[in-house]
Amino acid sequence: MRIDFLTLFPEMFHGVLNSSIMKKAQEKEAAEFRVINFREYSDNKHQTVDDYPYGGGAGMVLKPQPVFDAVNAIKKESDSEPKIILVCPQGKTFDQKKAEELADTRHLVFICGHYEGYDERIRQHLVTDEISIGDFVLTGGELPSMVIADSVVRLLPGVLGNEQSPILDxxxxxxxxxxxxxxxxxxxxxxxxxxxxxxxxxxxxxxxxxxxxxxxxxxxxxxxxxxxxxxxxxxxxxxxxxxx
CATH class of the missing domain: 1.10.1270.20 (tRNA(m1g37)methyltransferase, domain 2)
Structure with a gap:
């Protein structure tokens, strides 16, 4: 399995992806992780990724261009059609059944947002799955994406030392x-x-x-x-x- 994380804060992933089961999954070549700062795909010299919402309102909204370009670049080099996952409060609540479904997928891409939200066109025309980890608010999508990835990766064949462990969880x-x-x-x-x-x-x-x-x-x-x-x-x- 390959998992890509699109984020503005790639440093948040280092500890999780290089420890415990996530580290073992990479060592056993069961999973490959890539952390991508989608700011690098911004089409302006200041690398801005957000803007004020049309119609007014508090906070800033993530622009579609950097996210679309980052996902399209990933798709071009992928050997399978990835699931594009938006972690957001409006998504369906994550559970074990969803983890098992995602574990059967070869390529996952998590879009980790910040600020006030996403341009709706990202949700409507790019995303395949919207997932929430609970009815509460976090600063961004990084922590939820890591939680979901951990739950999925431990289900991959050969990752856990005892193959009965995920069955008995x-x-x-x-x-x-x-x-x-x-x-x-x-x-x-x-x-x-x-x-x-x-x-x-x-x-x-x-x-x-x-x-x-x-x-x-x-x-x-x-x-x-x-x-x-x-x-x-x-x-x-x-x-x-x-x-x-």
Whole structure:
């Protein structure tokens, strides 16, 4: 996968792209990242990328020309049709399903805006996907684009050491992840559940599935409404509801 970030602040990406899983993805040649300052595509000597909005209003708006030219330059050298992603509050809220969809794409381009917003022609005629990471306001699109990229890259084959990890993560199954424990089995009187020490993997799997459902029911019941439950899960759910 190739991921391009169009930004006015390329220095923001150095730590994230050169650490942890993002760094490993590059070392394993599963992903290639490029950070591009689209100010370099401005067609005037001052390299301005924003202007006052027509009709008046507060703040400055990103001009279409630098962004269009930067994206078109990327497309010309791409070996596939990239998804052009605008990170903005008006986009659809990002979730695991969207991460899995993007992980099947060979080339992603993130447009990271600043100031008051984008010229609408960027949204209408250039962008393929508009994505928001939540109902709150950030200074620019750099942090959301890095969050989305991290979520996508960890799903690529060979990136994580354990291929089961992304499958068992919260949201991948539609539920929150079950509780996890490690050694020691008894820490200052706080003990690991006996079932996890039993060696009976079938019972352990059942316990994890039940605890996953219980945690989801307690913390994110909205997720259960979107999930097709098995007969066993429906029985467990009745047990939880009977104790309240």
């Amino acid at each position: 919260s949201f991948s199954s539609g539920m929150l992840e079950h509780p996890q424990y490690t050694r020691p089995a008894d820490y200052n009187g706080l003990k690991v559940p006996d079932i996890l020490l039993s060696g009976n993997h079938r019972k352990i799997d059942d316990w994890r599935a039940r605890e996953s459902l219980k945690r989801t029911w307690e913390r994110r019941p909205d997720l259960i409404e979107k999930t097709a439950l098995t007969d066993q899960q429906k029985m467990w759910l009745k047990e939880f509801e009977s104790t309240t």
